[in-house]
Amino acid sequence: MIYNTLNVLLLLIFTLSQVVFATNVVNPLRVDGLVTAVFTPFNDDFSLNLNQVEVQAAWLKDTGVEYVFVAGTTGESLKLNMTERMKLTETWLNLPASYGIKVIVHVGAESIDNAKALAAHAEAHGAVAIGNIVLCILFFPVLCQC
DSSP, rough: OHHHHHHHHHHHHHHHHHHHHTTTOOOOOOOSSSEEEEEOOTTTTTTTTTTHHHHHHHHHHHHEEHHHHHTTTTTTTGGHHHHHHHHHHHHHHHGGGGGOOEEEEEEEOSHHHHHHHHHHHHHHHOOOOEEEEOOOOOOOOOOOOO
């Protein structure tokens, strides 16, 4: 089981690195400054509250943050569908330049196709980097009846 999970993990990392940046030379991101994993803002009905992104950006700028990591585990990525993740990414990437915030987008997903689509979307919209926290949902056999 662990061996199979490791193989899937390695395949996902290899696939993302080959497909998204196959024609580009990728240099390591040199982070010089503060990075924060941002929360995804929601309305009371659990829909995205994208109006709050600019409020977050203003506060982060005032506190010296230079990079944000969008839609990771702190950003509730597993609770968002593809459309919501892409809208959230676009909202952060379309902030006025006056905020000076660089965006790193989390593209990890349970589906390799979704992860590739999120990575391509992030690159196309100007993210400085992508990140992938492997989000594995492990299933174990039931050992007893409860």
